[in-house]
Amino acid sequence: MPGGYVGKIGVIDLTEGSIRIEETSEILGKKYLGGKGYALALLYEHAKDLEEKGKALSDLNPLGPDNAIVFATGPATGVPGFPSPGRYHVMALRSPLTGSIGSANSGGEWGPFLKFAGFDMLFIKGAADSPVYISVVDGCIEICDASDYWGKNVFDTDDLLKKEVGGKNVSVACIGPAGENLVPMANIVNDKHRAAGRTGLGAVMGSKFLKAIVVSGSESVPVADMEKFREASREALEKERKNSVTAEGLPTYGTAILINVLNNAGALPFKNWQSGYNPEADKISGETLTKNYLVKKRPCWGCNIACGRVSSVKTGPYQILLTEGPEYESIWALGNTTGVMDLEAITKANHLCNEFGLDPISTGSTIAAAMELRQRGLIKDEYLHGMDLSFGNAATLVESIWRIAYKTGFGKYMALGSKRLCEIFGAPELSMSVKGLEMPAYDPRGVKGMGLNYATSNRGGCHVTGYTVSPEILGIPTKIDPLTIEGKAQWVKTFQDFACVVNSTVNCLFTTFALSVADYANLLSAVTGWNLTEEEIMRIGERIYNLERLIMSKFGFTDKDDTLPPRLTSEPMPEGPAKGQVVELEQMKKEYYRLRGWVNGIPTPEKLKELEIEL
Amino acid sequence: MVLIITLYFYITKISKVCVGEMVSVKVLLFAIFREKYGIKETELEFDGTLNGFLKALGEKISPKLVEDIYDPESKYIKNNLIVMVNGRNVKDIKGELKFNNGDTVAIFPPVAGG
Structure with a gap:
């Protein structure tokens, strides 16, 4: 294998209890890089195997043994000097929350440490018949009994397994009670506070009786052309050091600085998206977090940006002496959209999400949906057993986290996610989700490109699939008007394709x-030894996005699923800077499909052939 | 007293001004600007022009803040900042930047997240 890879993939069948070690393929590496792209290629092969066995993919149970999950690094992961190389990507053939592809990304140390343990990726299928964990240490993979760990929370599991496995560069990715209880919003948490958060991948692990994966080792990642890489790295890191966002904004305030930015733009969803402006948002802002609760920064492995926060709530009912976060998204989901203006309660709720293994975005959004159902009189008293499900109730927010993780009391309804919750209580339109995935903290009535991105995002309501907030609100790389739709289809497509490159590289x-596409081409060429141009890089991104869409189409997804909650397309924003705005989705979608070369939301055979996606 | 209050509300609701008239705007500082100048929010009175705004901002808060946000070469707000008037980024406002009575101006340094 070329540089950037340690050259091995662990293939684990938990039903059979078998382990096979395969070579990482240079052919697939060139076509899909690593991370998300390479994992999709493996999952596509798995899907074809299932079809050959006569199993219809449309019937695939996300929580059944036929579902597969891939933990994947890329050529950047674990390479010192590559900008922000401390991440990994997790993909599942099918998400229990959305029925589409499962996809999530996490930082911390686990990704690099998997490579140091000797593996680029782990492909896991089947299901054990009792709790297990996978140990990956110094080139060896072992399936171990996890009976003693089943039932434990994330923090205890992390501490105990690190102690048991030991070794150099040890890191644990595990599930908490939410994953064990098959909550479709359960995440996978590594290094205690970093999470592959979205699309319910923790429940996929739980369904396989897989409690954790522990990695440890000291292998280094080869670099093909060290001289060229040093130069590319020096240039890229210098750009980061001179960039006011990566050198000052993110390190100083973390991601939560966006609370006031988006609120002032009138695009910070408030009380389950009933408005995009919250007059009290400054109480839960990044400025307030930094001033009152920040202890220190915590970077992911090898990262110079260091946006991660270590926080402390020293006194009061929501006291938590040491925790990590909360981030912009978790503050918004647990606070702004639930109307809870108490940053201490939000910090505690975020801590509990990490402890129990829950995605704070989907969890907070589902609580907010329940609050609006209650506001409208659709949830009767008898369901609540005394719980006050009003917007702004901090105690209810914190209580709801553990109720959801353990599916107890009204938590058993909220644990279904907002889509199913709102269907059960007769108002499906109140679920602020796309394809069943709760949307994050940007109201597209005030950031229109994000409306198109949410609707067409393969994994559902997701911001990082195509973050047009960057040009529309932040002015990076150039400023475009957030309230117009002209040209947005091209921006969305470009951002979606480039995000696939980053998530397959895998870095942050x-x-x-x-950094630009050209910087990525330089860095990746130096690490791998391949001569990658900007055009090839973007073509790889487009190939990955199309392959993902192709797989989804086999589950039955079409253009009809590329939609938004009716609130965003037909209820004008009631107040604030975006007052009167709706998302003109259909106009943007038409242009987007034309640019994509898709018919009915599905890549044509010609497009697949053009991108060299083998059927 | 009642007359003064009535007059105040009347004035703050005016959205049109003429040459020579003064406008009153609310200015909000965020992130490092809030820390550096120790101010979250203030009111400015000036003639409704960008030059007038900058002059009043320099006098009320600090000339250094004007240096922080104004690019003398382009004669406009620095390109990498996020400065909004009533939630609209000044870079999205077509034509000459003018301020009206009751406007809110939010000033952010270069920031991002996700």
């Missing part, structure tokens, strides 16, 4: 505030 999307 935040580097793109300072």
Whole structure:
């Protein structure tokens, strides 16, 4: 294998209890890089195997043994000097929350440490018949009994397994009670506070009786052309050091600085998206977090940006002496959209999400949906057993986290996610989700490109699939008007394709505030030894996005699923700077499909052939 | 007293001004600007022009803040900042930048997240 890879993939069948070690393929590496792209290629092969066995993909149970999950690094992961190389990507053939592809990304140390343990990726299928964990240490993979760990929370599991496995560069990715209880919003948490958060991948692990994956080792990642890489790295890191966002904004205030930005733009969803402006948002802003609760920064492995926060709530009912976060998204989901203006309660709720293994975005959004159902009189008293499900109730927010993780009391309804919750209580339109995935903290009535991105995002309501907030609100790389729709289809397509490149590289999307496609081409060429141009890089991104869409189409997804909640397309924003705005989705979608070369939301055979996607 | 209050509300609701008239706007500082100048929010009175705004901002808060946000070469707000008037980024406002009575101006340094 070329540089950037350690050259091995672990293939684990938990039903059979078998482990096979395969070579990483240079052919697939050139076509899909690593991370998300390479994992999709593996999952596509798995899907074809299932079809050959006569199993219809449309019937595939996301929580059944036929579903597969891939933990994947890329050629950047674990390479010192590559900007922000401390991440990994997790993909599942099918998400229990959305029925589409499962996809999530996490930082911390686990990704690099998997490579140091000797593996680029782990492909896991089947299901064990009792709790297990996978140990990956110094080139060896072992399936171990996890009976003693089943039932434990994330923090205890992390501590105990690190102690048991030991070794150099040890890191644990595990599920908490939410994953064990098959909550479709359950995430996978590594290094205690970093999470592959979205699309319910923790429940996929739980369904396989897989409690954790522990990695440890000291292998280094080869670099093909060290001289060229040093030069490319020096240039890229210098750009980050000179960039006011990556050098000052993110390190100083973390991601939560966006609370006031988006609120002032009238695009910070408030009380389940009933408005985009919250007059009290400054109480839960990044400025307030930094001033009152920040202890220190915590970077992911090898990262110079260091946006991660270590926080402390020293006294009061929501006291938590040491925790990590909360981030912009978790503050918004647990606070702004639930109307809870208490940053201490939000910090505690975020801590509990990490402890129990829950995605704070989907969890907070589902609580907010329940609050609006209650506001409208659609949830009767008898369901609540005394719980006050009003917007702004901090105690209810914190209580709801553990109720959801353990599916107890009204938590058993909220644990279904907002889509199913709102269907059960007769108002499906109140679920602020796309394809069943709760949307994050940008109201597209005030950031129109994000409306198109949410609707066409393969994994559902997701911001990082195509973050047009960058040009529309932040002015990076150039400023475009957030309230117009002209040209947005091209921006969305470009951002979606480039995000696929980053998530397959695998490093951090935040580097793109300072680095361009050309910088990625230089860095990746030096690491791998391949001569990658900007055009080839973007073609790889487009190939990945199309392959993902192709797989989804086999589950039955079409253009009809590329939609938004009716609130965003037909209820004008009631107040604030975006007052009167709706998302003109259909106009943007038409142009987007034309640019994509898709018919009815599905890539044509010609497009697949053009991108060299083999059927 | 009642007359003064009535007059105040009347004035703050005016959205049109003429040459020579003064406007009153609310200015909000965020992130490092809030820390550096120790101010979250203030009111400015000036003639409704960008030059007038900058002059009043320099006098009320600090000339250094004007240096922080104004690019003398382009004669406009620095390109990498996020400065909004009533939620609209000044870079999205077509034509000459003018301020009206009751406007809110939000000033952010270069920031991002996700």
